Amino acid sequence: MRTYNFSAGPAMLPTEVMERAKEEFTDYKGTGCGLMELSHRGPEFSEVIASVESDMRELMGIGDDYAVCFVQGGASMQFAMIPMNLMLPGGFAEYADTGSWSAKAAKEAKTFGEVRTIASSKDTNYDRIPVIRHWKPDAAASYLHITSNNTIAGTQYHSFPEVEAPLIADMSSDIMSRKLNVDDFGLIYAGAQKNLGPSGVAVVIIRKDLAERTPDSVPTMLRYATYIEKQSMFNTPPTFAIYILGLVMKWLKNKGGLKAIEEINDAKSEALYEVIDGADFYRSPVDPASRSRMNVVFRLPNEELEAKFVAEAKKEGMSGLKGHRSVGGIRASIYNAMPMKGVETLIDFMNEFQRVNG
Numbered sequence: 148m149r150t151y152n153f154s155a156g157p158a159m160l161p162t163e164v165m166e167r168a169k170e171e172f173t174d175y176k177g178t179g180c181g182l183m184e185l186s187h188r189g190p191e192f193s194e195v196i197a198s199v200e201s202d203m204r205e206l207m208g209i210g211d212d213y214a215v216c217f218v219q220g221g222a223s224m225q226f227a228m229i230p231m232n233l234m235l236p237g238g239f240a241e242y243a244d245t246g247s248w249s250a251k252a253a254k255e256a257k258t259f260g261e262v263r264t265i266a267s268s269k270d271t272n273y274d275r276i277p278v279i280r281h282w283k284p285d286a287a288a289s290y291l292h293i294t295s296n297n298t299i300a301g302t303q304y305h306s307f308p309e310v311e312a313p314l315i316a317d318m319s320s321d322i323m324s325r326k327l328n329v330d331d332f333g334l335i336y337a338g339a340q341k342n343l344g345p346s347g348v349a350v351v352i353i354r355k356d357l358a359e360r361t362p363d364s365v366p367t368m369l370r371y372a373t374y375i376e377k378q379s380m381f382n383t384p385p386t387f388a389i390y391i392l393g394l395v396m397k398w399l400k401n402k403g404g405l406k407a408i409e410e411i412n413d414a415k416s417e418a419l420y421e422v423i424d425g426a427d428f429y430r431s432p433v434d435p436a437s438r439s440r441m442n443v444v445f446r447l448p449n450e451e452l453e454a455k456f457v458a459e460a461k462k463e464g465m466s467g468l469k470g471h472r473s474v475g476g477i478r479a480s481i482y483n484a485m486p487m488k489g490v491e492t493l494i495d496f497m498n499e500f501q502r503v504n505g
């Protein structure tokens with residue numbers, strides 16, 4: 148039996164993907180080698196990386212004016228690559244502070260130029276997305292950086308700010324979980340290990356003209372143009388991670404694409420919030436209008452009960468429910484690969500736990 152893994156990431160992958168990878172593990176398409184043993188310049192991997200990109204373009208509606216890059220170093224390296232490449236000389240960049248990941252992104256950017264925080268919910272413990280209509284984004288900014296889903300706080304943008312400067316979004320924890328318009332963004336990035344595949348690769352979708360900004364002083368491997376010009380193959384890319392990413396793309400297409408997965412994600416999160424709001428026992432610390440459909444955080448009456456909840460859930464085949472160490476509580480991460488059945492199992496457990504301990 149597979150465990151329902153509610154971990155924030157690395158997170159569970161679709162069982163169909165894991166099974167397929169197992170079948171092909173030691174003999175990829177009759178080569179007598181596993182995919183990870185094959186040259187990244189050979190026909191097998193060339194086909195893999197090309198089809199991952201074309202499936203991603205099809206699923207997200209990515210136009211020709213955008214490049215899709217596969218970069219190592221996780222989302223955290225993008226915290227540095229973004230200002231390094233895109234901060235205009237003598238310019239400034241705007242950041243929205245909606246949680247510890249956005250704060251980390253802003254901190255890194257300060258090394259490369261002036262950072263202006265134009266919106267923050269820090270004063271209310273990051274319990275919401277600051278109201279967008281109060282923002283005053285500056286057209287002269289090099290870019291505006293947001294974190295579309297705050298993995299730790301459990302908040303998510305349900306609409307995006309309209310800005311003249313390029314909008315850059317860290318979508319590590321909600322990429323491809325819903326339909327959106329890529330043209331609204333200058334750059335979208337995400338570490339793969341939540342919604343896309345294994346860790347070891349980050350996806351960067353960048354409007355190609357932005358890559359022309361990079362100062363000459365930036366090293367080759369840290370320049371977006373290198374990834375664009377060499378199709379992410381200037382050096383040896385993480386072939387196995389990209390292969391799994393490809394299997395996840397096929398799985399998403401079979402599911403009916405982003406519209407279909409968005410409906411499932413809405414249903415999963417609504418069912419969980421209904422249980423949380425319906426009981427005095429469970430409590431959501433998040434402003435209802437900002438709640439995440441990926442990371443559902445909630446509290447129990449006290450920390451002892453929270454520890455008991457996590458331990459008993461584990462015995463029932465549900466792991467990873469402990470909230471982030473910086474905030475405590477419970478966090479159910481329900482990315483694309485978490486089936487409705489997993490959420491239903493959690494809900495049954497929550498109801499029973501409340502009956503016994505409430």
Ligand code: PMP
Nearest residue numbers: 221222223248298317319320338
């Ligand atoms: N941004 C967000 C929103 C995240 O949730 C995480 C990881 N949990 C990161 C960035 C950092 O990602 P990585 O470990 O790939 O550097």
